[in-house]
Amino acid sequence: HLRDVYRTKYGDPDRVGGQLDRLHDLAQAALATMRTLVAELRPPPLAEGLAAALRQHAAERQLTENLAVTVEITGDPQAPLSPAEELGLFRIAQEALNNVVKHAGVAQATVRLHLAQPVWLEISDRGQGFTPGPTGDSGCLGLAGMSERAAEIGWRLQVVSAPGAGARIRVEKTEAGGPP
Numbered sequence: 001h002l003r004d005v006y007r008t009k010y011g012d013p014d015r016v017g018g019q020l021d022r023l024h025d026l027a028q029a030a031l032a033t034m035r036t037l038v039a040e041l042r043p044p045p046l047a048e049g050l051a052a053a054l055r056q057h058a059a060e061r062q063l064t065e066n067l068a069v070t071v072e073i074t075g076d077p078q079a080p081l082s083p084a085e086e087l088g089l090f091r092i093a094q095e096a097l098n099n100v101v102k103h104a105g106v107a108q109a110t111v112r113l114h115l116a117q118p119v120w121l122e123i124s125d126r127g128q129g130f131t132p133g134p135t136g137d138s139g140c141l142g143l144a145g146m147s148e149r150a151a152e153i154g155w156r157l158q159v160v161s162a163p164g165a166g167a168r169i170r171v172e173k174t175e176a177g178g179p180p
Helices: 002-010 013-041 050-065 083-104 141-152
Strands: 068-075 108-115 120-125 155-161 167-173
Touching (some): 013 083, 050 083, 050 108, 083 120, 083 141, 083 155, 141 155
Parallel strands (some): 068 108
Antiparallel strands (some): 155 167
């Protein structure tokens, strides 16, 4: 009798295990998203410089989302970047790594910061990739935000991707540091 009442009210009791597994997966994904959002609300740790902040963020991504991020710094880590440039580049790297987690289907990414002329930042993955639109975006809000941040600091954003070929986001300082 109790089984019939349960079935009438809640559905097939034999499916409960699968439904609980799905609920658990959804809860874990929501928790990971919330951790990322909370971390992004905190001010970035830029007191030690952009290179140190990128390394710290990579370590946090490993802990919170199991995303292995290799950080490669070339040139002079003390190279003069304005506070606005450092913050803009840090936020671009954050968003690019968000996109890796959400869309690439891989657990590995690389962040390269080149602090010699020309100065650039590159985030790449070997994930599923996408077809960039004519302006380099895919209709994704994350890419639009990265493009806006790059323009705000006078840097140029380039998106290189193709289905099955991963993605590469590169932000390069323009010659005079002004608008591209």
